[in-house]
Amino acid sequence: MHIDHPVAAPAVRPSNVDAAFLARLSDRFGEDCQTGQAIRDQHGKSEAHFTPMPPDAVVFARSTQDVADLVNLCRAAQVPIVPYGAGTSIEGHTLAVRGGVSINLSNMTRIVSVNAEDFDCTVEAGVRREELNLYLRDQGLFFPIDPGANATIGGMAATRASGTNAVRYGTMREAVLSLTVVTPDGKIVRTAQRARKSAAGYDLTRLFIGSEGTLGIITEVTLRLHAIPEMISSAVCGFDTLRGAVDAVVQSIQIGVPLARVEILDDMQMRAVNRWSKLDYPEVTTLFFEFHGSPAGVAEQVETVRELAAANGGGDFQWSNLPEERARLWKARHEAYYAAINLRAGAVGWTTDVCVPISRLPDCIEETKRDIAEAGLMAAILGHVGDGNFHVIFPIDPNRPEEFVAVAAINDRLVARALAMDGTCTGEHGIGLGKQSSLVAELGEDAVAMMRMIKQALDPDGLFNPGKIFAA
Amino acid sequence: MHIDHPVAAPAVRPSNVDAAFLARLSDRFGEDCQTGQAIRDQHGKSEAHFTPMPPDAVVFARSTQDVADLVNLCRAAQVPIVPYGAGTSIEGHTLAVRGGVSINLSNMTRIVSVNAEDFDCTVEAGVRREELNLYLRDQGLFFPIDPGANATIGGMAATRASGTNAVRYGTMREAVLSLTVVTPDGKIVRTAQRARKSAAGYDLTRLFIGSEGTLGIITEVTLRLHAIPEMISSAVCGFDTLRGAVDAVVQSIQIGVPLARVEILDDMQMRAVNRWSKLDYPEVTTLFFEFHGSPAGVAEQVETVRELAAANGGGDFQWSNLPEERARLWKARHEAYYAAINLRAGAVGWTTDVCVPISRLPDCIEETKRDIAEAGLMAAILGHVGDGNFHVIFPIDPNRPEEFVAVAAINDRLVARALAMDGTCTGEHGIGLGKQSSLVAELGEDAVAMMRMIKQALDPDGLFNPGKIFAA
Numbered sequence: 052m053h054i055d056h057p058v059a060a061p062a063v064r065p066s067n068v069d070a071a072f073l074a075r076l077s078d079r080f081g082e083d084c085q086t087g088q089a090i091r092d093q094h095g096k097s098e099a100h101f102t103p104m105p106p107d108a109v110v111f112a113r114s115t116q117d118v119a120d121l122v123n124l125c126r127a128a129q130v131p132i133v134p135y136g137a138g139t140s141i142e143g144h145t146l147a148v149r150g151g152v153s154i155n156l157s158n159m160t161r162i163v164s165v166n167a168e169d170f171d172c173t174v175e176a177g178v179r180r181e182e183l184n185l186y187l188r189d190q191g192l193f194f195p196i197d198p199g200a201n202a203t204i205g206g207m208a209a210t211r212a213s214g215t216n217a218v219r220y221g222t223m224r225e226a227v228l229s230l231t232v233v234t235p236d237g238k239i240v241r242t243a244q245r246a247r248k249s250a251a252g253y254d255l256t257r258l259f260i261g262s263e264g265t266l267g268i269i270t271e272v273t274l275r276l277h278a279i280p281e282m283i284s285s286a287v288c289g290f291d292t293l294r295g296a297v298d299a300v301v302q303s304i305q306i307g308v309p310l311a312r313v314e315i316l317d318d319m320q321m322r323a324v325n326r327w328s329k330l331d332y333p334e335v336t337t338l339f340f341e342f343h344g345s346p347a348g349v350a351e352q353v354e355t356v357r358e359l360a361a362a363n364g365g366g367d368f369q370w371s372n373l374p375e376e377r378a379r380l381w382k383a384r385h386e387a388y389y390a391a392i393n394l395r396a397g398a399v400g401w402t403t404d405v406c407v408p409i410s411r412l413p414d415c416i417e418e419t420k421r422d423i424a425e426a427g428l429m430a431a432i433l434g435h436v437g438d439g440n441f442h443v444i445f446p447i448d449p450n451r452p453e454e455f456v457a458v459a460a461i462n463d464r465l466v467a468r469a470l471a472m473d474g475t476c477t478g479e480h481g482i483g484l485g486k487q488s489s490l491v492a493e494l495g496e497d498a499v500a501m502m503r504m505i506k507q508a509l510d511p512d513g514l515f516n517p518g519k520i521f522a523a
Numbered sequence: 524m525h526i527d528h529p530v531a532a533p534a535v536r537p538s539n540v541d542a543a544f545l546a547r548l549s550d551r552f553g554e555d556c557q558t559g560q561a562i563r564d565q566h567g568k569s570e571a572h573f574t575p576m577p578p579d580a581v582v583f584a585r586s587t588q589d590v591a592d593l594v595n596l597c598r599a600a601q602v603p604i605v606p607y608g609a610g611t612s613i614e615g616h617t618l619a620v621r622g623g624v625s626i627n628l629s630n631m632t633r634i635v636s637v638n639a640e641d642f643d644c645t646v647e648a649g650v651r652r653e654e655l656n657l658y659l660r661d662q663g664l665f666f667p668i669d670p671g672a673n674a675t676i677g678g679m680a681a682t683r684a685s686g687t688n689a690v691r692y693g694t695m696r697e698a699v700l701s702l703t704v705v706t707p708d709g710k711i712v713r714t715a716q717r718a719r720k721s722a723a724g725y726d727l728t729r730l731f732i733g734s735e736g737t738l739g740i741i742t743e744v745t746l747r748l749h750a751i752p753e754m755i756s757s758a759v760c761g762f763d764t765l766r767g768a769v770d771a772v773v774q775s776i777q778i779g780v781p782l783a784r785v786e787i788l789d790d791m792q793m794r795a796v797n798r799w800s801k802l803d804y805p806e807v808t809t810l811f812f813e814f815h816g817s818p819a820g821v822a823e824q825v826e827t828v829r830e831l832a833a834a835n836g837g838g839d840f841q842w843s844n845l846p847e848e849r850a851r852l853w854k855a856r857h858e859a860y861y862a863a864i865n866l867r868a869g870a871v872g873w874t875t876d877v878c879v880p881i882s883r884l885p886d887c888i889e890e891t892k893r894d895i896a897e898a899g900l901m902a903a904i905l906g907h908v909g910d911g912n913f914h915v916i917f918p919i920d921p922n923r924p925e926e927f928v929a930v931a932a933i934n935d936r937l938v939a940r941a942l943a944m945d946g947t948c949t950g951e952h953g954i955g956l957g958k959q960s961s962l963v964a965e966l967g968e969d970a971v972a973m974m975r976m977i978k979q980a981l982d983p984d985g986l987f988n989p990g991k992i993f994a995a
Contacts, residue, residue, distance in 0.1 A: 168773055168882040169911075191777070211722045222720050224729070225697055238969040246878040247910045248694050249947035250683045250733055252954055252962050252992055253974045257696070257729035261722055278779050301640055305663070307750050307817065309781070345779065348820050406718040410640040438719045439641075475721035482724055490724050497710040501981065502725045508980035509973065520724055 066150030068107035072128045076108060076152070079120055083111040094133075094153040098200075099141040100401045100447070100455070101484060106133060106147035111155045115231055115239055115270040121154055122268070123237040131517050134264040136206030137179060141402055142483025144210065144263055148518035154268065156205055162186055163271060171228055171245060173273045176205025192276040195220035198479065199385050205269045210481040211261030215384070218437030219311045219343070220277065222479070223260055230259050231271035235510040245273055258505070263481055264516035266509050280343035283311075284353055285377040286370035288360045289335040293317070294413040295364035296336050300436050301409055302359045308352050312341035313437045314384055317420065320391060320431035320444075327390030328383040333366065338436065339384055340370075341377070384433075391431035391444035398446035401455070403462045403485075405469035406440035406478030415472055416441060419465055426457050440478035466492070482520045490520070538622030540579035544600045548580060548624070551592055555583040566605075566625040570672075571613040572873045572919070572927070573956055578605060578619035583627045587703055587711055587742040593626055594740070595709040603986050606736040608678030609651060611670075613874055614955025616682065616735050620990035626740065628677055634658055635743060643700055643717060645745040648677025664748040667692035670951065671857050677741045682953040683733030687856070690909030691783045691815070692749065694951070695732055702731050703743035707982040717745055730977070735953055736988035738981050752815035755783075756825055757849040758842035760832045761807040765789070766885040767836035768808050772908050773881055774831045780824050784813035785909045786856055789892065792863060792903035792916075799862030800855040805838065810908070811856055812842075813849070856905075863903035863916035870918035873927070875934045875957075877941035878912035878950030887944055888913060891937055898929050912950035938964070954992045962992070 076084040085091075086108045095105030107130075112118045125132050131151030138145055147153055159175035162183070166172065167190045174183060181201045183194050198207060198214035206212075208230065213222035220226070229243035232255075242255040259267055290296040293315075300313050316324065321334045338360070342352045349372075357368045371377065383390075392400040407415045416432060423430045423443075434441025443465065447454045466476045466489045476482075476489035491499050503521055506513075548556040557563075558580045567577030579602075584590045597604050603623030610617055619625055631647035634655070638644065639662045646655060653673045655666050670679060670686035678684075680702065685694035692698070701715035704727075714727040731739055762768040765787075772785050788796065793806045810832070814824045821844075829840045843849065855862075864872040879887045888904060895902045895915075906913025915937065919926045938948045938961045948954075948961035963971050975993055978985075 166880060166882065168777075169880040170776070171880070211726070213720055213722075217720060221697070224720075224726070225693070234969070234973065240970045240973065241966070242970065244942065244947050244965060245880050245945040246912075246941075246947040246950065247881070248685055248689060248696075248878055248912065248950050250685075250949045250951050250953040251947050251958070251965055252733070252971065253738075253977060254683070254696065254726075254729045254733055255966075255970060255973060257726045258977075261724070261726055266725075278777050280779055304642070305750050307752055307815075343779075344820075345823055347823055348816075351817055351819055406720055408638060408641040408643070408717050409719070410638065440718075440720065469718075470716065473717040475716050475718040475723050477722045478718065478720055479722050481722040486723070493716060493723055494713070494727075497706070498712045498714065498727060499724065501706065501712060501727060504980040505725060505730075505977055508976040 066107055066131055067129045068150060072130060073108060075124055076110060079124065080110050083113065085109045094135055094145065094155065095147055097141065097143050097145055098139055099143060100399060101143040101146055104146040104148050106153035107150045109153045109155055111158050113158055115233065118154060118233045118268050118270050119237055119239055121152065122233050122235070125152060125514060126237060126512065129512060129514065131514050133516050134209065134268045136177065136203030137201065139200035139202045140206065140210055140481065140483065142481050142485045144481060144483045144519055146484065156270070157203060159270065165190060167192060169245070170276045171273055172276055173271055174204055175271055176203060176269050178204050180204060180207065187276065191279050193279050194274055194276055196223055196226050199388065204272045204274065208260050208269050208272050209262065209264050211479070213479045215312045215314055215435060217435060218313060219309055224257060226275050227256055227260055227272055228275055229273040230256055230269050232259055232267035232269055234267045235512065235515050261481065263483065263519050265506060265520055266515060282344060282346045282349040282372070283377065284342045284349050284370055284372050285380050286340040286353065286356070286368060287332065287337060287380060288365045288368045289333045289337045290366070291364035293336045293416055296338050297409070297413045297436060299360045299363040299365060300338065303356050304437065306355060308355050310340065310437055311343040312339070314339040315434050315436040315441065316387065317416070317432040319429065320387060320433045323390035323394050323431050324383050324387055327386055327393055330383060339380060387433050388444055392446045394429065394431065395446040395448065397449070399449045401445040401447055401458050402442055403465060404440060404442045404478050404480045405465055405474055405476060406438060407469050407472045407474030409439040411472040411474065412436065412439050415468055418468055419443060422461055422464055426461055428454065428457060428461070438478065439474065484519065487520065487522060538579055538603055539601045540622060544602060545580060547596055548582060551596065552582050555585065557581045566607055566617065566627065567619055569613065569615050569617055570611055571615060572871060573615040573618055576618040576620050578625035579622045581625045581627055583630050585630055587705065590626060590705045590740050590742050591709055591711055593624065594705050594707070597624060597986060598709060598984065601984060601986065603989050605988050606681065606740045608649065608675030609673065611672035611674045612678065612682055612953065612955065614953050614957045616953060616955045616991055618956065628742070629675060631742065637662060639664060641717065642748045643745055644748055645743055646676055647743055648675060648741050650676050652676060652679065659748065663751050665751050666746055666748055668695055668698050671860065676744050676746070680732050680741050680744050681734065681736050683951070685951045687784045687786060687907060689907060690785060691781055696729060698747050699728055699732055699744055700747055701745040702728055702741050704731055704739035704741055706739045707984065707987050733953065735955065735991050737978060737992055738987060754816060754818045754821040754844070755849065756814045756821050756842055756844050757852050758812040758825065758840060759804065759809060759852060760837045760840045761805040761809045762838070763836035765808045765888055768810050769881070769885045769908060771832045771835040771837060772810065775828050776909065778827060780827050782812065782909055783815040784811070786811040787906050787908040787913065788859065789888070789904040791901065792859060792905045795862035795866050795903050796855050796859055799858055799865055802855060811852060859905050860916055864918045866901060866903065867918040867920065869921070871921045873917045873919055873930050874914055875937065876912060876914045876950050876952045877937055877946055877948060878910060879941050879944045879946030881911040883944040883946065884908065884911050887940055890940055891915060894933055894936055898933055900926065900929060900933065910950065911946065956991065959992065959994060
């Protein structure tokens with residue numbers, strides 16, 4: 052069962068798709084245009100809790116020119132277009148709320164170029180991050196942005212994804228050097244050259260990053276890469292208190308430890324991880340660390356963090372240089388979402404995220420845990436503690452609609468709490484359908500009006516992913 | 524003597540400033556509104572080679588509300604507004620090409636808040652970077668962005684400044700968490716909360732960074748800060764060849780050395796530095812380094828770089844942990860611009876910058892040096908080699924207009940060369956008046972048309988710093 056978030060139920064309007072339009076699509080795209088119910092349904096749902104809204108047709112693009120041609124066909128007929136990558140977004144970004152055409156870019160998987168000496172590469176939007184890293188490994192390079200899911204690079208750019216490595220390597224905002232974008236008027240624009248920085252005009256690259264398909268369709272991405280560190284170590288440490296865990300991280304950053312990853316998992320999330328991944332960690336607030344550097348540098352980082360953990364109520368500090376240990380740890384972390392949902396048999400998941408200044412993180416998590424307990428619900432919390440960003444994952448009984456209503460209320464209070472702490476309503480999931488009123492609460496009517504002016508200027512017909520970020 | 528860059532001579536149009544308008548300014552701002560010739564002239568010129576264009580009046584703002592009130596007065600009378608900070612920009616950003624009011628924000632110097640545990644602070648736009656770092660020092664924090672000049676933080680945000688530390692700490696694009704902006708319709712907008720990352724809607728923060736006063740006036744800036752490193756060392760090393768120097772840097776980055784600063788100075792720039800700062804370095808292509816980290820980490824970095832320098836034709840590798848040695852070195856670097864101009868008695872300066880993928884940097888610099896020599900001119904080159912960004916500083920005889928023409932032609936060829944290498948026409952100086960046609964050459968008519976659509980949407984009357992980025 053799915054229900055909409057109460058604040059974000061968009062009006063369904065006619066999509067202008069008729070037989071003549073479908074015939075034109077079919078002429079141009081042949082078997083890459085599909086209208087079967089199963090494939091439309093697959094493109095109209097998401098991993099999250101939203102009611103599915105299928106498109107009228109799905110087109111599989113194989114090139115930037117395919118995308119431009121589709122845009123021109125849709126513009127002529129005033130048909131909405133919804134870009135689709137791996138379908139792993141969790142705020143309903145891919146739902147066709149006004150019908151129209153879902154454009155699937157997952158066949159655009161060419162690695163256009165790798166410039167090892169310049170630490171950059173250019174890939175088509177459908178390349179997934181795990182495949183990219185496999186491809187890069189032999190050249191001693193890696194792409195650090197890791198949102199958990201094996202998302203497409205295009206989708207990650209469109210939603211300003213980040214994840215476990217952001218504390219050291221930044222988010223998609225920092226990782227992208229340039230984009231190729233098809234604009235609502237059917238033009239193909241490259242937003243920047245390949246230089247590592249530029250002061251040339253408005254930052255179109257950053258404007259498209261996080262625009263959720265509402266301003267253009269990203270078809271190629273030029274990314275900054277990094278040298279694979281000489282040494283990588285990982286560590287796990289449970290803490291007496293949440294505050295102690297966060298303080299250990301803040302003090303590590305203050306002293307200059309360049310933490311590559313530092314994840315916080317609450318007691319409930321550790322229980323889920325233990326069950327799902329057959330592990331036996333203590334079920335207390337726990338930090339997962341990763342350290343990158345030279346052998347001596349990593350040894351120094353580990354020693355510093357071990358001391359700070361002990362000084363802040365940390366227990367046994369288990370660290371390892373073994374790749375298989377590290378892989379086991381991060382596999383457990385990456386499966387945390389599914390682990391949390393499986394805390395309850397037959398449950399469906401509702402996940403949300405906020406991000407606050409790190410000094411407010413203990414208060415924000417503690418108050419949220421109290422709120423969840425008082426509502427008689429169960430949820431797992433995990434987060435990117437170095438950024439102040441955390442997720443709450445609710446496993447919901449699909450046969451109890453009142454649970455959805457209760458979770459929606461907790462989510463609203465969570466957002467209000469984060470905003471009151473000078474935080475944001477979403478650190479990395481995006482606005483999509485679920486957080487449109489939160490966006491206004493966060494930045495005010497005037498700032499959102501400015502976003503709408505930009506949308507209106509670049510997409511005057513409102514055909515690009517309508518109903519996302521702002522109500523259609 | 525000043526001349527305009529031939530491609531960027533803007534049309535001067537009436538500014539709608541009349542006695543009644545000046546009386547309204549005077550009523551509202553009293554002595555903070557000035558119309559004397561000397562102060563208008565001061566605000567109408569720049570450090571660079573452009574013909575001065577004074578505003579009709581100068582208003583000294585003391586608060587965001589002052590700025591909003593001025594914007595509303597100007598909007599009602601359709602009078603242009605040009606924001607002014609420290610006046611250190613070098614592409615003519617502060618010139619009042621259509622007259623109007625120059626708004627000087629240099630009295631807005633409040634440090635609004637420092638959140639040491641969150642590694643951030645909020646300052647008014649007129650705070651200068653050196654004063655900010657003095658203020659932060661006791662708390663063990665620093666703000667790394669260093670464009671050389673002691674610019675205002677607001678001006679640095681407006682021009683997307685970067686400088687010597689960008690290789691490690693990024694540019695203003697990465698350093699700014701949030702802005703307070705007065706928009707062309709007189710609204711006061713905060714672009715983001717204080718969280719370190721956010722996926723909430725379009726990235727208004729990054730849209731204003733680098734918009735050169737054409738979309739809004741920045742009045743407050745929230746900045747990311749960093750812990751002052753436990754150990755800082757510096758080093759100097761001359762090289763047999765330019766290519767050897769760049770290769771030493773590329774290999775250092777590949778091996779994972781987190782260089783904090785790495786500057787390249789050519790033979791001519793070294794001659795200028797030696798003369799100006801009374802030093803006696805060999806007058807060959809030279810790298811200036813800075814290393815940040817723990818004592819052991821810095822020692823390891825120095826040793827690695829020393830070996831790579833030697834392997835690439837580096838000479839004597841002089842390094843030091845002494846703060847006074849470091850200060851002497853970076854003072855010489857920061858005075859490089861004046862040192863270069865003073866290579867010729869009575870000269871005026873024309874400076875330009877481009878940024879290319881680092882693998883193309885040796886070719887780009889070598890071809891540029893040949894071009895300068897063939898034109899019978901003299902220029903110094905220095906750059907942020909880790910970013911692929913370099914500056915050319917021409918000391919020009921003000922009594923020989925043909926030199927301006929020759930330099931303009933060299934600049935055009937330099938930009939064309941950088942673009943052909945997938946670089947940008949400006950790494951950190953901005954477009955201003957001098958690089959408007961270069962912007963079109965770099966990104967194409969369609970991308971620049973998109974920028975104009977945004978400008979038109981947010982500033983339909985075209986009153987905010989008219990004639991900059993695009994011709995008025």
